[in-house]
Amino acid sequence: MAEGKRFRLFPSDEAKDAPKESPSMTPGEPNSRKSQQRPAMTRRDFLAKSNAGALAVGVMTGTGFASLVQAEPPQAAPPADAGEPVKTRRVTLEIDGKRHEVSVDVRESLWETMNYQLGLSNSNLGCDRSQCGACTVLMDGKPVNGCSLLSARLGRGQKILTVAGIASGPGPAGLHPVQRAFWLEGGFQCGICTRGLVMSSYALLEKNKNPTNDDIKEALAGNICRCGEYAKILTSVQKAAAEMRGERVSYTAPLVVGEEPRAPAAPVEGAISKQFEFARPLGTIEQYDDLAMELRDRPGIAGISGTERTITPTWDPKVLDEARVRQILADMGFAVKP
Numbered sequence: 001m002a003e004g005k006r007f008r009l010f011p012s013d014e015a016k017d018a019p020k021e022s023p024s025m026t027p028g029e030p031n032s033r034k035s036q037q038r039p040a041m042t043r044r045d046f047l048a049k050s051n052a053g054a055l056a057v058g059v060m061t062g063t064g065f066a067s068l069v070q071a072e073p074p075q076a077a078p079p080a081d082a083g084e085p086v087k088t089r090r091v092t093l094e095i096d097g098k099r100h101e102v103s104v105d106v107r108e109s110l111w112e113t114m115n116y117q118l119g120l121s122n123s124n125l126g127c128d129r130s131q132c133g134a135c136t137v138l139m140d141g142k143p144v145n146g147c148s149l150l151s152a153r154l155g156r157g158q159k160i161l162t163v164a165g166i167a168s169g170p171g172p173a174g175l176h177p178v179q180r181a182f183w184l185e186g187g188f189q190c191g192i193c194t195r196g197l198v199m200s201s202y203a204l205l206e207k208n209k210n211p212t213n214d215d216i217k218e219a220l221a222g223n224i225c226r227c228g229e230y231a232k233i234l235t236s237v238q239k240a241a242a243e244m245r246g247e248r249v250s251y252t253a254p255l256v257v258g259e260e261p262r263a264p265a266a267p268v269e270g271a272i273s274k275q276f277e278f279a280r281p282l283g284t285i286e287q288y289d290d291l292a293m294e295l296r297d298r299p300g301i302a303g304i305s306g307t308e309r310t311i312t313p314t315w316d317p318k319v320l321d322e323a324r325v326r327q328i329l330a331d332m333g334f335a336v337k338p
């Protein structure tokens with residue numbers, strides 16, 4: 001570039017450097033103030049006239065500014081063999097070790113397929129837009145948001161794991177350490193976020209059984225708990241990690257295992273059943289539960305059902321009669337109406 005010359009990026013640069021005389025619009029005319037004439041048509045004139053013209057036509061024809069819009073050329077018809085766009089796809093989903101053959105809408109999320117098509121309610125739906133992590137499941141070991149993953153894109157052998165797939169057996173003893181820790185350490189309140197947090201924690205502890213609090217916060221960054229149970233969630237993950245390392249762990253809430261459910265009583269031949277109304281209705285259904293539990297142990301009682309207002313015992317007529325049943329109830333403090 002020759003010295004003193006510079007690029008002019010904007011016309012205004014040109015205008016600033018131009019001689020003070022206005023340039024002539026007519027070729028060959030001297031460029032001096034004396035000989036300056038008004039150009040035949042300035043840019044301003046042109047715009048004013050063309051707009052006015054358009055407006056006039058618009059007013060006359062009633063089309064207004066619509067008259068200035070150029071009609072789009074007609075769209076070319078799609079080729080005859082293009083066919084209907086694909087709307088469904090058949091996929092095989094492997095969820096918690098079980099294969100499911102299913103036809104999915106191409107717009108359907110994994111969460112929708114699991115819940116609406118397969119009846120697997122193993123993850124929760126919070127925001128439905130990849131913001132809260134409530135729907136987290138693992139795909140090939142990595143946490144993903146089931147609400148934002150299209151089922152139609154799956155089915156190529158990916159392994160999907162949910163909370164139902166990490167327990168090793170039934171009952172509290174069969175829970176995975178992460179599940180047990182969240183439960184017994186109270187790492188939840190409403191529970192909307194819990195399944196997602198359990199799965200993100202599981203993914204972390206599969207790789208790192210000795211995480212720092214920062215590691216846990218990083219791994220759970222995509223999971224939001226609206227109830228704000230973060231302190232307990234952190235403790236839950238640390239306790240689960242300790243259990244997975246083989247350490248002895250005590251939890252804030254000790255595990256209380258309830259009674260084994262009783263085997264149903266053998267049917268009694270000729271059993272009699274009658275509904276009685278309590279002389280004074282019970283205060284709560286829990287009061288009825290306590291009464292039923294005690295009455296069930298009395299000899300000759302074969303079954304029992306009821307509410308806060310009524311009770312329907314079934315008894316063996318070879319052992320009891322109605323008067324004796326009434327007497328038993330009265331002795332227990334729950335007299336019934338005649």
Ligand code: FES
Nearest residue numbers: 126127128133147
């Ligand atoms: S429901 Fe999927 S991220 Fe919130």
Ligand code: FES
Nearest residue numbers: 189190225226227
């Ligand atoms: S326990 Fe309610 S959102 Fe986490």
